[in-house]
Amino acid sequence: MLNLLILVVGLLLTRLKPVFMEGDLCSGGHDVSVDIRENSPDGTFIAKIPVNGNTLTAEIYLNVTGPDLEWFRMEGKVIKLNVLPNRPLDRELLTIPFLFAMISCTDVVSTDQIDYRLMVQVLNENDNSPIFLEESVQPLNVSEMTPIGEVLIRLQAHDKDGDGLIYMINKASNDAEFFRIDLPSSGKVLLSQLLDYEVKKQLDLQVYAMEMNTEERYNTTAKITISVLDGDDQYPRFLPCNFLLHRKTRICVNPVYRGNVTEAKLLYHALQLSPGPLLAEDGDKGLQTPVAYSILAGDDNGRFEVNNVTGAIMMRWPVRSFVKTPMFTLTVMASQVDDSTKYTVTTVLIRILAPNRYRPRFKTIENEGFIQEQPNPLALVVTYSNKPLMLEAIDQDFKNGRNPNIGYSLTHQSNHTQLFQVTQEGLLLARADRLHAYEKYILQIVGTDKESGDMVSMRVKVEVLHSSQPVPSGITKENRKFSVKEVGLVGGVAVISLLFLIFAIVLLIHFGREWNRHRRHRDIVAIEQNSNVHLRSLKRFQMDQQISFILQ
Structure with missing residues (x-):
């Protein structure tokens, strides 16, 4: 009874099993067209080929051929993505964003073959940051004479994902105030402040290129070095120049030169001046245009002359009197050789000195x-x-x-x-x-x-x-x-000796006067008694009178 039941079930199963004609095992399939995102991992399911035959019982054989076959592998009737560690699926690396293959189905018994087309579109992901084009961020030379609003450079960047980009200036960078971008998508960088070579010779411009409509907003940065070229916008100036700051502008104040010449002396060399030789230079140091010198005023009928190339001041004849002419005040001009309207003036004070006949000396060496x-x-x-x-x-x-x-x-x-x-x-x-x-x-x-x-x-x-x-x-x-005691003793002795000397002189004068009066009285009496000796006594009397006068 059991055997009969098994036989009936087998007949039923045989009746339910589809019966394919020869060559029908590879039919039932169709062309496959699917989408897959880039960067998908290895083994990602792509499609299943719905053919009639069974690959497990080796009724049919499925094989992948075509130009992109390395991206696929067959596992039974399932097609999966074949990714290698060193070869990710990167849409940007593909020539076109599609992968093509042929799925060949072969009937093992009849050897009939049917081909199905496989087309896979690789969808883009935002996995790339923008990149500046090298030629748009090269170092740049800009003249200081460039007007405000002039376009200095047009930035260009590329995004491999094809995203729209905008351009911005890093406002935190040191020189950001010199530049602006009016239209962010244009990439045009304009000058917003006047440049000054004498103040700043180099500027650093830091810019961004950023994705405009993406969630990630990937961006990239570039730094552009801008060298400021000197323009002819400065006047000459005398050296050494004393700079003063006026409303953020450095103003050069010319020095006053001073020199000395000696009365009646002619110098055969250039005057020595302070704080240095007469020297002017073009204010545009990058150009260094030559200057010419000339005396505008203060010269005494051509007494002085200035070398128009070197600025050396020579004296043609000396000054006769420093009292009449104590000083000369010369006004000297330095102008650019190529443009005489660009000039500067300074003052040269020349003092006339008295002749130096004596050298100074100390009282002791x-x-x-x-x-x-x-x-x-x-x-x-x-x-x-x-x-x-x-x-x-x-x-x-x-x-x-x-x-x-x-x-x-x-x-x-x-x-x-x-x-x-x-x-x-x-x-x-x-x-x-x-x-x-x-x-x-x-x-x-x-x-x-x-x-x-x-x-x-x-x-x-x-x-x-x-x-x-x-x-x-x-x-x-x-x-x-000597000790203080010894000095005091010597001083005391000297004082006593001086007193004795003064007393002796006074006594000597007193006795001299008395002896003189006595002698004079005796001589007068003798003259009266003896006239013969009158002449001799008179002479003696005159002599005594002279001695008496001296003593008195």
Whole structure:
């Protein structure tokens, strides 16, 4: 009974199983067209081929062929994506965003074959940031004469995903205020402030290219170096130039030049001027256009001439009297050779000096002083007469011997010059807080005539006394080897001797007068008694009168 039941079920199953004619096992399929996103992983399902035959029982054989077959693999009737580790599915790397293949179905028994077409469209993902085109972010040279609003550069960037881009300037960058972009999608960078080569020779422009309509808003950055070229917008200026800031503009104030010439003396070389030789340069340092010099005013009938190329001022004949002509004030112009309307002027003061007949000199070639050890940072060096040590040179070219143009300084040959300094008036100062008792220093002081250049020197010996030592007063250093007691004794003896000498002189004068009166009376009596001796007595009388007059 059981066997009968099994036979009936088998007949039913046989009756339900589809029966295919020869060659029908590969039919039932169709062409496949699907979409898949780029960057899909390996093994991603693409499609299933709905053919009649069974690949598991080896009734049919399915095979992939075609130009992009390496991107697919068959697993039974299922087609999957074939991705290698070093070959992701990147839409941007494909020539076209499609993959093509043929699915060949072969009937194993009849060897009949049917081909189905497979077309896979690779969909784009936003997986790329914009990239600036190299030629649009190259270093740029811009003249400082470029007007505001001029287009300096047109930025261009590319997005492999084809996204729309906008361009922006990084406002936090140092030189952002010089540029602007009016229309973000255009990429045109315009100048927003005037450039100045003399102030800033190089600018750094930092820009962004950003995706416009994407969720990610990927962006990229570029830095463009802009070199400012010098334009002819500056006038010449005399050196050294003193710059002043006026409303964010640097203004050059020309120096006033000063020089000296001596009365009745003709120089055969260019005048020596201060703060330096007469020199002007083009304010446009990048151009350095040559300048020409000329004297506009102040010249005494052509007494001075200026070299129009070098600016050297020469004297053609001397000045006869510095009293009548104590100074010349010259107005000198420097103008560009290629454009005389671009010029500048300055003043040259030439003072006439009296002839320098005498060199300055110190009264002594050596001087001495002392200073007490003390905590003060600066203290005067004083003499042994307890007066400030004054180092003053005498110049006989001046009535009172005082030349106000003499300056004083310490030579580098002096030892420990870092501890002493001399004022322009000749006072010697010491760093008392850095000196120690019983030290001795030898300093070389130089006095220099700033007009003639004559120099005179003096050696100064400085002794440091202990703070507890009494300050010497009115005693020279040579006499300080005697004690106070000895000096007092010698002084007392000298006073007594002087008194005795004065008393003796007074007695001598008194006795002389008495003897003279007695002698004169006797001679008068003799004259009256003896006229023969009158002439001789008269002569003696005259002589005595002269002696008496002298004694009186």
